[in-house]
Amino acid sequence: MREIQTEIKINKPKAEVWKILMDFDKYPEWNPFILSLLGKPKLRSRLKVTIRPEDGKPMVFKPKVTMHKSNEVFAWLGQLWMTGLFDGHHRFELKAINDSETLFVHREEFSGLLVPLFWKQINTKTRAGFEAMNKQLKVRAEA
Numbered sequence: 001m002r003e004i005q006t007e008i009k010i011n012k013p014k015a016e017v018w019k020i021l022m023d024f025d026k027y028p029e030w031n032p033f034i035l036s037l038l039g040k041p042k043l044r045s046r047l048k049v050t051i052r053p054e055d056g057k058p059m060v061f062k063p064k065v066t067m068h069k070s071n072e073v074f075a076w077l078g079q080l081w082m083t084g085l086f087d088g089h090h091r092f093e094l095k096a097i098n099d100s101e102t103l104f105v106h107r108e109e110f111s112g113l114l115v116p117l118f119w120k121q122i123n124t125k126t127r128a129g130f131e132a133m134n135k136q137l138k139v140r141a142e143a
Contacts, residue, residue: 005107033129054128
């Protein structure tokens with residue numbers, strides 16, 4: 001298993017950052033990495049996610065929600081074709097630094113037979129996409 005983890009400090013309370021993360025309809029307005037996110041943040045429901053890694057073409061996949069704890073964590077599991085080839089467990093976590101500051105942790109664990117073949121691209125372009133999203137989330141929250 002391999003993992004990308006990025007973090008950013010946002011000068012807003014967790015509840016305000018959470019509200020932005022869960023407003024999927026507004027993602028096209030601010031999110032340079034997740035271009036669209038359709039569906040409900042309900043456990044075991046399917047989402048339709050369109051991402052665009054840095055300098056890449058948009059990709060669409062349909063992950064299943066695996067975790068949803070208000071103001072704390074939202075996660076999904078995406079798979080390429082079938083389990084075990086290329087699986088990604090994507091996770092947004094909010095951690096209170098204090099009453100007015102939040103640490104946003106954006107991470108994904110990758111597993112499967114194809115991960116080693118794509119790891120260099122994932123660790124550069126996908127990581128850059130995570131960081132771009134993090135920065136824009138901070139800008140939007142602090143505006």
